[in-house]
Amino acid sequence: MRISVIGCGYLGAVHAASMAQLGHDVIGLDVDEAKVAKLAVGVAPFHEPGFDDLLRRGVESGRLRFSADPAEIRDAEIHFVAVGTPQMSGRLGADMSYVDQAVTTIIEHADPADGARPALVAGKSTVPVGTAEAIAQRLASSGKRLLLAWNPEFLREGFAIQDTLHPDRIVYGLPDDRADGELAKSILDECYAVPLAEDTPLVVANYPTAELVKVAANSFLATKISFINAMAELCDVTGGDVTRLAEAIGHDDRIGRKFLQAGIGFGGGCLPKDIRAFMARAGELGVDQALTFLREVDTINLRRRDHAVHLAEEAVGGLEGKKIAVLGITFKPDTDDMRDSPALDIAGKLWAAGAELAIVDPAAADKLRDRRPDLNVPDTLEEALEGAHAVMVLTPWREFVELDPAAVLPLVAAPNVIDGRNVLDPQRWNDAGWNYFGMGRGVPT
Numbered sequence: 030m031r032i033s034v035i036g037c038g039y040l041g042a043v044h045a046a047s048m049a050q051l052g053h054d055v056i057g058l059d060v061d062e063a064k065v066a067k068l069a070v071g072v073a074p075f076h077e078p079g080f081d082d083l084l085r086r087g088v089e090s091g092r093l094r095f096s097a098d099p100a101e102i103r104d105a106e107i108h109f110v111a112v113g114t115p116q117m118s119g120r121l122g123a124d125m126s127y128v129d130q131a132v133t134t135i136i137e138h139a140d141p142a143d144g145a146r147p148a149l150v151a152g153k154s155t156v157p158v159g160t161a162e163a164i165a166q167r168l169a170s171s172g173k174r175l176l177l178a179w180n181p182e183f184l185r186e187g188f189a190i191q192d193t194l195h196p197d198r199i200v201y202g203l204p205d206d207r208a209d210g211e212l213a214k215s216i217l218d219e220c221y222a223v224p225l226a227e228d229t230p231l232v233v234a235n236y237p238t239a240e241l242v243k244v245a246a247n248s249f250l251a252t253k254i255s256f257i258n259a260m261a262e263l264c265d266v267t268g269g270d271v272t273r274l275a276e277a278i279g280h281d282d283r284i285g286r287k288f289l290q291a292g293i294g295f296g297g298g299c300l301p302k303d304i305r306a307f308m309a310r311a312g313e314l315g316v317d318q319a320l321t322f323l324r325e326v327d328t329i330n331l332r333r334r335d336h337a338v339h340l341a342e343e344a345v346g347g348l349e350g351k352k353i354a355v356l357g358i359t360f361k362p363d364t365d366d367m368r369d370s371p372a373l374d375i376a377g378k379l380w381a382a383g384a385e386l387a388i389v390d391p392a393a394a395d396k397l398r399d400r401r402p403d404l405n406v407p408d409t410l411e412e413a414l415e416g417a418h419a420v421m422v423l424t425p426w427r428e429f430v431e432l433d434p435a436a437v438l439p440l441v442a443a444p445n446v447i448d449g450r451n452v453l454d455p456q457r458w459n460d461a462g463w464n465y466f467g468m469g470r471g472v473p474t
């Protein structure tokens with residue numbers, strides 16, 4: 030099929046390359062010319078495991094192209110909308126201007142051939158419920174033969190290719206009109222023929238359900254993390270160990286082990302802004318009381334960041350002039366994404382409190398130097414650790430999780446380690462001569 034992907038960021042670029050991998054002929058469109066220039070020659074503009082290879086293969090095959098010229102999307106049979114929906118500055122709600130602009134671009138440039146079936150616009154961006162209906166009306170009154178489906182995306186950065194090629198489920202939000210709904214479904218079925226043939230579960234629903242599925246899933250995940258972080262707060266004042274607690278409750282199938290890792294909380298370009306936009310939308314719909322629990326989820330989450338700063342302060346006896354080695358700055362490992370990263374937020378707070386920082390990150394160091402030239406980002410882990418009064422593991426990159434406490438001890442000025450992700454073995458670090466501080470692991474505050 031001929032496919033266009035509007036917006037080639039973490040989601041769109043991976044989606045475009047994955048669609049080419051499935052055999053489709055894909056044009057990726059982005060307004061960011063520097064990003065397009067890289068993608069077009071097969072160079073990944075961000076860190077995502079396996080993406081470099083997939084991208085290069087796609088570009089070399091001739092089935093994957095990138096452009097900043099909207100005229101190039103003209104004859105696509107599907108236009109995927111994958112632009113950003115970030116939080117509006119100073120407000121909870123999502124900034125929908127990029128989606129609005131992407132739809133305008135499609136209306137202006139899409140031109141399904143005479144006699145061919147209408148082209149399908151497939152929304153992948155995470156949007157407030159009600160957006161799809163409004164876009165469908167815009168398309169209907171555009172005079173172009175364009176149909177809309179909502180096809181939310183669930184990929185996780187760090188596993189984005191696997192999640193796109195072999196998703197846990199595919200969701201279609203289809204038009205209520207029966208004929209339109211069947212046509213939209215048949216176009217999506219053709220696009221996703223390969224994963225569907227692998228028995229990927231398919232959930233077919235209407236527009237609002239499909240929009241809500243995405244924010245409901247993220248709200249549930251955020252709630253699970255804040256739940257275990259609330260338990261960590263209880264463990265801290267009682268001497269309990271939240272990692273044992275999580276293990277024990279996780280053995281119950283109804284609860285499950287995943288997303289029960291207490292620590293400095295969630296971040297990234299999705300969970301925080303999605304729960305806030307969901308609350309804002311509920312307010313507009315007059316049902317804000319249905320989601321007041323999400324306010325608490327957000328508050329617990331942000332409190333973890335302050336708690337990590339507090340632990341560091343306690344460990345070193347006042348932050349002013351103390352050197353803190355910050356290990357990891359991205360919101361999770363295997364990505365260079367620092368959007369709403371708890372690690373970056375904590376680093377900013379430590380810096381504001383007068384600490385001397387040395388930040389290392391395997392994927393985001395250069396981006397961080399560009400964005401925050403005021404922060405010290407040494408080239409090596411050894412330089413960061415040299416003379417540190419505390420070491421903080423804030424992103425569980427493998428090389429930090431696997432650090433040998435005895436080997437690095439001679440480098441530091443004071444043997445304090447703050448395990449912001451509960452990924453180190455307290456016994457091993459204590460035995461090697463360190464003062465170990467976990468997040469809810471029985472070190473009362």
Ligand code: NAD
Nearest residue numbers: 036037038039040059060061112113114127130131154155
């Ligand atoms: P991103 O900021 O990395 O990418 C968005 C891209 O859209 C940018 O490259 C930007 O230049 C481009 N863009 C903006 N306006 C445009 C326009 N009018 N025409 C063409 N390109 C335009 O964001 P992302 O992380 O890829 O997220 C995109 C959407 O997908 C968001 O709604 C997000 O919530 C959702 N989502 C993201 C993920 C994820 O893991 N990143 C997962 C699921 C859903």
